[in-house]
Amino acid sequence: MSFSEDMDRLQVILDEFEERDPDMERSLELFEEGVKLIKECRDFLENAKRRVTILTGEGKTEELLPDERTD
Numbered sequence: 001m002s003f004s005e006d007m008d009r010l011q012v013i014l015d016e017f018e019e020r021d022p023d024m025e026r027s028l029e030l031f032e033e034g035v036k037l038i039k040e041c042r043d044f045l046e047n048a049k050r051r052v053t054i055l056t057g058e059g060k061t062e063e064l065l066p067d068e069r070t071d
Contacts, residue, residue, distance in 0.1 A: 003044045006037045013037075 013034050016022060
């Protein structure tokens with residue numbers, strides 16, 4: 001999934017917690033999924049920050065790693 005899709009899914013998870021009051025089993029499933037999505041989003045943002053630093057810092061684009069996830 002893309003960063004935007006991950007963020008959208010996180011919002012759906014939050015909405016389910018707020019609106020439906022899921023049982024314990026469903027809550028654990030949603031929590032686990034949310035943790036995974038947050039990690040993916042964090043990794044994406046850290047990679048983006050690294051790329052921006054390279055591009056605006058020393059301009060050494062040869063150090064730029066290909067981005068596996070694009071929006």
